[in-house]
Amino acid sequence: MPLPKFPGLPVPLDSIAAEIVIAPLHDPQIASQLGLTFEALEGRAAQGVQTWCWYAVSWEDSKADEAAARLTMPAYRPDPRFTELVLCLSAPESVRTTVEACVDGQWQTILCEGRGTSARTEFIVPLPGGELSALRMDFIPSSTGPKSVFAHWIGLRDPSLFADVQRGRIRWDAKWPGLVLPVDPAKAGPFAVDLMFNAEDLPALREKKSRAPWKEHFALLEKRAYRAMEKAPEDQLSDYAPFTDLRYIRQHEHGRWNYYHEGPVAAFVGLINQDPVLLEWAARTLMCMVHTTFWCQSAESRLQGSTWDQRCFVEEEMTSAVALMADWLDPMLTLRARDLIRNAIWDKGLAVIERDMMKCEYVHHMNQGPWFCRARILGGLLLEKSWPRTGQYVDRAVKQMREAMDRYVLPDGGPDEGLGYWSLTVHVVLQGLKAYSRSRNIDLKTLLPRHQNESENFIAILSAVEPGAVLVDGDNSTDYLVGDTIPILAGLYPGSVYEKIASACLLKERPFTYFNHYLPDGLFAFVLGPDQLPPAQTIVPTFGRLAHTGHLTSLREHDGRSVRLHLSGSKANPSHSHLDKSGFTLEIDGQPALIDRGIIRYDDPRGGIMRWSCFHNVITPVLPDGSFAKQATPGVAIIPEGTGDSNTSHARIDITETWKPLMTSCSRAIDSENAGKFVITDEGTLGAAGRVAFHLNASSPFEIDGHTALLKVGPATLRIVLDWSESVIQVQDGVDWDFKPVHHLIATSGSVKSFSFQTHITIET
Numbered sequence: 001m002p003l004p005k006f007p008g009l010p011v012p013l014d015s016i017a018a019e020i021v022i023a024p025l026h027d028p029q030i031a032s033q034l035g036l037t038f039e040a041l042e043g044r045a046a047q048g049v050q051t052w053c054w055y056a057v058s059w060e061d062s063k064a065d066e067a068a069a070r071l072t073m074p075a076y077r078p079d080p081r082f083t084e085l086v087l088c089l090s091a092p093e094s095v096r097t098t099v100e101a102c103v104d105g106q107w108q109t110i111l112c113e114g115r116g117t118s119a120r121t122e123f124i125v126p127l128p129g130g131e132l133s134a135l136r137m138d139f140i141p142s143s144t145g146p147k148s149v150f151a152h153w154i155g156l157r158d159p160s161l162f163a164d165v166q167r168g169r170i171r172w173d174a175k176w177p178g179l180v181l182p183v184d185p186a187k188a189g190p191f192a193v194d195l196m197f198n199a200e201d202l203p204a205l206r207e208k209k210s211r212a213p214w215k216e217h218f219a220l221l222e223k224r225a226y227r228a229m230e231k232a233p234e235d236q237l238s239d240y241a242p243f244t245d246l247r248y249i250r251q252h253e254h255g256r257w258n259y260y261h262e263g264p265v266a267a268f269v270g271l272i273n274q275d276p277v278l279l280e281w282a283a284r285t286l287m288c289m290v291h292t293t294f295w296c297q298s299a300e301s302r303l304q305g306s307t308w309d310q311r312c313f314v315e316e317e318m319t320s321a322v323a324l325m326a327d328w329l330d331p332m333l334t335l336r337a338r339d340l341i342r343n344a345i346w347d348k349g350l351a352v353i354e355r356d357m358m359k360c361e362y363v364h365h366m367n368q369g370p371w372f373c374r375a376r377i378l379g380g381l382l383l384e385k386s387w388p389r390t391g392q393y394v395d396r397a398v399k400q401m402r403e404a405m406d407r408y409v410l411p412d413g414g415p416d417e418g419l420g421y422w423s424l425t426v427h428v429v430l431q432g433l434k435a436y437s438r439s440r441n442i443d444l445k446t447l448l449p450r451h452q453n454e455s456e457n458f459i460a461i462l463s464a465v466e467p468g469a470v471l472v473d474g475d476n477s478t479d480y481l482v483g484d485t486i487p488i489l490a491g492l493y494p495g496s497v498y499e500k501i502a503s504a505c506l507l508k509e510r511p512f513t514y515f516n517h518y519l520p521d522g523l524f525a526f527v528l529g530p531d532q533l534p535p536a537q538t539i540v541p542t543f544g545r546l547a548h549t550g551h552l553t554s555l556r557e558h559d560g561r562s563v564r565l566h567l568s569g570s571k572a573n574p575s576h577s578h579l580d581k582s583g584f585t586l587e588i589d590g591q592p593a594l595i596d597r598g599i600i601r602y603d604d605p606r607g608g609i610m611r612w613s614c615f616h617n618v619i620t621p622v623l624p625d626g627s628f629a630k631q632a633t634p635g636v637a638i639i640p641e642g643t644g645d646s647n648t649s650h651a652r653i654d655i656t657e658t659w660k661p662l663m664t665s666c667s668r669a670i671d672s673e674n675a676g677k678f679v680i681t682d683e684g685t686l687g688a689a690g691r692v693a694f695h696l697n698a699s700s701p702f703e704i705d706g707h708t709a710l711l712k713v714g715p716a717t718l719r720i721v722l723d724w725s726e727s728v729i730q731v732q733d734g735v736d737w738d739f740k741p742v743h744h745l746i747a748t749s750g751s752v753k754s755f756s757f758q759t760h761i762t763i764e765t
Helices: 159-167 199-208 214-228 259-273 276-291 313-328 335-359 361-365 368-384 393-408 418-440 452-462 485-492 497-505 523-528 605-609
Strands: 019-023 037-040 047-050 055-059 069-074 084-091 095-103 106-115 119-126 132-141 147-157 543-546 551-558 561-568 584-588 591-594 619-621 641-644 649-654 663-674 677-690 692-698 703-705 708-713 716-721 727-735 741-748 752-764
Touching: 037 047, 055 069, 055 605, 084 095, 084 106, 084 132, 095 119, 095 147, 106 119, 119 147, 132 147, 147 605, 199 259, 199 523, 214 259, 214 276, 214 523, 259 276, 259 313, 259 523, 276 313, 276 335, 313 335, 313 368, 335 361, 335 368, 361 368, 361 393, 368 393, 368 418, 393 418, 418 452, 418 485, 418 523, 452 497, 452 543, 452 551, 485 497, 485 523, 543 641, 551 641, 551 649, 551 663, 561 649, 561 663, 591 692, 591 708, 591 716, 605 727, 619 663, 619 677, 677 692, 692 752, 703 727, 708 727
Parallel strands: none
Antiparallel strands: 019 147, 037 069, 047 055, 055 147, 069 132, 084 119, 084 147, 095 106, 095 132, 543 551, 551 561, 561 584, 584 591, 619 692, 641 649, 649 663, 663 677, 677 752, 692 741, 703 708, 708 716, 716 752, 727 741
């Protein structure tokens, strides 16, 4: 059967078309017209799904070294000078990609061993001469188990011209003549607009850095600043802003560091330490930011003929950082530099942010809208000082930020997307509101969300037993509270739960997490946090329930050990949420036993499957092909009910909505008369007779003996009795948020129409 003719137009990635995109699979509007076909080969439950930013291929299991799935599409070479194919994929290391090209009507293999890297990779492949009419890709796993691959785009390259483009980049003068002036750090200030503090506050801040608990905290800020100064900011100055989230970054631009992280930290530490070398480096970084052509992260966001974008995250970060640095470094800037900064803030930052705020209604109903408003406030405050027609621009941004936060923070004090995203969002919002409150002489607390007082309960219930640690529910890529949110709120609310854990939320040497792409933490905790903090303590309640965000938690003691059970539901149509309603986790002495995997970096293809139901502690129907069904995102609220005290805990959740039409009813109850014993009752009715699987996930292997499984957790042992099951097995599949392997217990029933299964868990010490 002949393939259809290539329907698209080649899109240049640069001004002289050294590279072109012939298949922008990251742009769903164009991708839908490309004639792409997906075939499931040996992959069980293999599927291809066009998402908003890539074409995702996944399968639940497959034979090793046999093709699991195939993509085929028409293709076109507009000029014979394009002698290389550029294939942009994100695939795990356990998957290789083969590529065939149909040239002059004959299929030829042009890539045999396109081994994945568990990150975004560009395969540069020689393309035979002749008329190109089609391409096909096979995805071949080297091991069994679930896999996911993201196809970003396919392009063509003129290698000679591309080399000329790379070689022709100019070197910028690190002195920035006419723009940057020498500075006497002993005479810091006045600042341009005093966004967060003024020059008169510097002596108190210098004194603060020598006192506990801030001494160690500031030492890490210093370490970060002086380490950053080892790099020349001009070395990475190009058309696009550096960004360490690699989802949309060209491979030859990997390894660049975020200007908006190191720049503000270096400028701040330079002010506090009165270090002229550090201040000069910060000013150079500011000039590099201003001279970056676009404040998005790659050419994919500026393709001719495409309206696709990744939203204005990088534009927001660049705008906010430039505003802060321009405020603090104002004495070092010439009049021309100040004018360049103001133009860049509007042309490259705020104009794009305003587009997204006007174009995308959804951003006003989640974390993105209030987040983007920070740059509108900080950048707008800088502009209104010099541009007389700025008018009510900043006041309008604050109004929209507050309206969005009133929607984001539900009546029980939290959002629907977990504690990680809450802390990340509030970290950003507090900065914008602080600057606004200073500029308008308003009490900051009067600008906070209407349900701010209830947030203490939300934080307590979603926290882990260890102070400062959190449950990794939803898209949480780390187990600690990120950002400066808690120390700032501790300064606003003495005696609150914020103050009780704030000392555990100060800077520590920690591994890089996904959230670190978006926030340089520690700086405003130091500026706005209280001078003194008490020792950290556990804030998890004995029993707690969130009636709007949908969580229930219990913390009790058994044989001198703390036992913490947490059960998850959600509001209707949750965001940054996994398919895990009725999923539960168990901690013993603060150590996770039965775990939630959380999420890994979004640019890692293994993250594509971590939302699946079977990777959470839930039940799933088993489909006829042996794969595990996935819950639907609930269109109604799924809220657990229950009661509890220091002795007992009883919880129930109805998840029928998530399993339609596979089940006509489904619920889970977890009853515990003492903290050492739990009875989990799963009940439901299938639409058609079939098997049901019960899933548990842990960081350590299970010991299975018939219908009983044992799990060691420190000195304790969980005894899990599954008498109702027909088989109990375990597999090691995938990773958790920390990239550690996960052991997955799967207990499967015989064929049933209706079921009522009781699973008994006993803690033995």
